[in-house]
Amino acid sequence: MAGGSYRATDNGQMEERSHVNLKQLSQMLGLSQTTVSRALNGYPEVNRETRERVLKAVRETGYRPNKAAQRLATGKAGSIGLVMPTAPGHPSDVHFSEFLTGLGEEALRHDFHFVLTPADPNDEVGALKRLAASGNVDALFITYMRGHDPRLEMLKSLSIPFLVHGRSFGTEPDYPYLDIDNEAAFYDATKLLLQLGHKRFALLNGPIYLDFAIRRKNGVTAALAERGLTLNEACVSHTAMTDEQGLFAMERILQLDERPTAILCSSTVLALGAVRAINQAKLKLGEDISLIAHDDVLTLLKPENFTVPLTTTRSSLRAAGVRVAERLIGEIKQLDTFPEQELWKTELIVRASTGVAPAE
Amino acid sequence: MAGGSYRATDNGQMEERSHVNLKQLSQMLGLSQTTVSRALNGYPEVNRETRERVLKAVRETGYRPNKAAQRLATGKAGSIGLVMPTAPGHPSDVHFSEFLTGLGEEALRHDFHFVLTPADPNDEVGALKRLAASGNVDALFITYMRGHDPRLEMLKSLSIPFLVHGRSFGTEPDYPYLDIDNEAAFYDATKLLLQLGHKRFALLNGPIYLDFAIRRKNGVTAALAERGLTLNEACVSHTAMTDEQGLFAMERILQLDERPTAILCSSTVLALGAVRAINQAKLKLGEDISLIAHDDVLTLLKPENFTVPLTTTRSSLRAAGVRVAERLIGEIKQLDTFPEQELWKTELIVRASTGVAPAE
DNA sequence: GTGAGTAGCCAAAGCGCTTTGAGAAATGAG
DNA sequence: CTCATTTCTCAAAGCGCTTTGGCTACTCAC
Known part of the structure; x- marks a missing residue:
């Protein structure tokens, strides 16, 4: 009984060492x-x-x-898998982590964890396959949806539950998703600007292959079309969602002959750069030029904290994360049946960055 | 042979279905x-x-x-575990995700993945224990080190390799870590400001229980002491690293009778708020007041993009992530032996936010 | 007293992999 | 031609858990 303390003893005493099986x-x-x-x-x-x-x-x-043993025996592992898009030089993405925070918040309540597979954005299909075949996850989740996204077919062929954050433009919507109504959001935003008398619009958008970018652009175009206006392609930019890209794009657009007076931004991150460009051009936000950005409710970047508070379309990315986890975990535990498809409305919140169009 | 297409056939043909074992x-x-x-x-x-x-x-x-089976058989799983501090209402943390991006980048190269356990910041010890006992991870990693961090003892008692990002003030440094020299960084920054003639200093720091906050404060104090100066406690704030907290703290400090002329910030995120407060007070950054922030090289918040570019102490959090993954994976694969303890120097980069102290 | 029914427990199989300890076949030496 | 080696392959055990299919008592009704 002497010697190694904290070890199992004859009388069935407990031990402090970790691995009892x-x-x-x-x-x-x-x-x-x-x-x-x-x-x-x-x-x-x-x-x-x-x-x-x-x-x-x-x-x-x-x-x-032992989870691995449990997993092997049951086929369930209490974990949901996701692919983290990354590559050397790939910028870290605040949107992604905001979402992840939401996922984590909900997973915490159910003692779930995630398996994060980092993958080159070009090999997401492969990464998903590996993840599924590894048998380490009960469910998969994908985001950053593209038009005609090839991952959907793959997921459908797998026998593992999955959930899509976003949708895939051009694909039959026969898969479970959670998305926000991007088109309506940007339609409404555009409409507001039209009512304020704006006629020349610009759009700082995400990469054109991404679903949300497609839909947002469609929203803008649709609203303009109702007034017989069109969106000048020179006033549209499709870039990564970083402030620098916002800056560059805005600088370029401000140099156009027919300078737009109304700017739509796909993220407050892009808006951050855009506003900087506007300031540098000595233009007054909300007077000379109006701007509406989509607000994912990022912890770090609150539209109300901009020098001129931004008018935004708002939908919490974090809340979406919570919901995605909720649904996925529910499905794994076979608790409830959730609606297969959810489309959240965004809120249009008017602040100081929008104003009446300047006189010609 | 008819029936289900894509199934294995007698002649050893391949199948498209996922689970061959x-x-x-x-x-x-x-x-x-x-x-x-x-x-x-x-x-x-x-x-x-x-x-x-x-x-x-x-x-x-x-x-x-099947990874679970492999894990069970070998004891290795090709994954490193980490605890993601979160809780409902807990703000998402850009620092954390910047680091995670670095981890991911390296893990990608080795076909590793992470297991992320979300945990309430108050139960990190428990979460770590669970993670280790689950048998799902080969190594653990912890960050957000505190003074006298209780997790260290726990990790040392486990038989699983681990690595600490940061250090634990007040604890014998007999564990493997990777840290930056926080004390030197803030010592140097303070010294620069002293050379510029500043006498009254303020420090916007992270939570006082965190190791880096303790060391940074020590750095400042040490530099001041050399000139016979002390740091006025009213000019020190210890808060979460958000821009809002930076704003509040700076607003409060600016109202003090003996207003400081030199500000040190533990993060560019805090600086973001601080600068806003400075602007609102109609003070000129780099003239009326000087500021040096620590720059983790966050994708979203580049010090050079501030209206007045910030002087910073710089060390890439992402690079630290890469290095941590490299060491941990190396250890698991038993490749090389790495130095147990690394202390990275930071760079002091002078930009426009620092200037000669204003005349009294 | 008998048989059906139930409560509580157990032995053993199986999840998909790695690894040990041998065995068969092929090679080389004497 | 024989025996020792080397080369390649295999059967079977084991990782730690869940789950199937009993088995043993015990209770209750008739």
Whole structure:
């Protein structure tokens, strides 16, 4: 009994060392592995007293079932997999992490974890396949949807549940998704600007292959079309969602002959750069030029904190993360059936960056 | 042979369905599981021809070993675990995600993935324990180190390799870490400001229980002490690293009677708020007041993009992520032995936000 | 007292992989 | 031609868990 302290002793004392396994535990208790397992997993055919003894022993030993073994035996692992788009030089993305925070918040409540596979944006299909085949995840989740996204077919062929954040333009919407109504958001925003008398519009958008970018542009175009206006392609930019790109794009657009008076931005991050360009050009935001940005409710970048607070279309990316986790976990646990497809409306919040169009 | 297309056929044809397992694969090939496994894992005692046949079959079937089974059998899982501090209402943290991006970048190169366990910041010890006991990770990594961090003892008692990002003030440094020299960074920054003639200093710091905050403060104090100066506690704030907190803290400090002329910020995020407060007070940055911030090289917040570019102490958080992953993966694969402890120097980069102290 | 029914427990199979310990075949030495 | 080596391959055990299919008592009704 002397020697290594904290080790199992003959009288069935607990040990502090980490790895007790089922077998050892059941031996200590003089029970079979079956019974212990059942006691732990809440099966009814275990005597109340026995169960309590087991639970007590678990507490004392600090026993934790080995997840890999559990996974192997059940096929469930309590984890959801996602692909983290990255590559050397690929900028870290605040949008992604805001979303991740939401996922985490919900996963925490259910003792789930994620398996993050970093992947080159060009090999997401492969990364997903690997993740699914690894047998390490119960469900998959994808985002940054593209038009005609090739990942959808792949996911549908797998037998593992999945959920899409966003949609894939040009693909039959026969998959479970959670998306915001991007088209309506930008339609409404454009409409507001039209009502303020603006006629010349610019759009600082995300990469054109991304679904949300396509839909937002469509929203703008549709609203303009109702007034017989069109969107000048020279006033549209499709770039990565960074402030620098916003700056460059805006600088370029401000040099055009027929300078637009109304700017739509796909993110407050782009707006950050755009506003800088506007300031540098000595233009007054909300007077000389109006701007509406889409606000993902990023922790770091609050539209109300801009020198001139920004008018925005708002939808919390973090809340979307929470919801995605909720649905995915629910599905794995086979709790409820959720609506397959959700489309969230955005809010249009008017602040100081929008004003009546300047006189010609 | 008719019926389900894409299924294995007698002649050993490939199948498109995802889950082929070792047993099936070896049967197709007329080999034992042993041989196939060895062929795949690069053991020498396999005939060259046989190995090539195996590899070919793998390509055709899309066979992927089940990670859970592999894990169970070997004890290695190709994954590193980390705790993601989160809670409902807990703000998403750009610093964390910048770091994560670095981790991902390196993990990608080695086909590793992470297991992210979200945890309430108050239960990180518990979360780590769970993660380790789950048997799902090969190594652990912790960050947001605190003074006398309780997680260290716990990790040391585990048999799983780990790496610390940061250090724990007040604890014997007998654990593997990667840290930047926070004290030197802030010592140097303070010294620069002293040379410019500043006498009254303020420090916008992170939460005082965090190691880096302690050390940075020490750096400032040390530099001041050399000139017989002390840091007025009213001019020190310890807050979460958000721009809003930076704003509030700076507003408060600017109202003090003996207003400081030199500000040190623990992050460009805090600086973002601080600069806003300075602007609102109609003070000229770099003239009326000087500011040096620590720059983690956040994608979104480049000090050179501030209206008045910021003087900074710089060290890339992302690069740290890469390095941490590199070391951890190296250790798991037992490749090289790395230096146990690394302390990176920061760079002091002078831009426009620092200037000669205003005349009294 | 007998048979059906139930409560509580267990032994053993199986999840898909790696690895140990041998065995068969091929090669080389004497 | 024989025996020792080397080369390649395999059967089987084991990783830690869940789950199937009993088995043993015990209770209750008739």
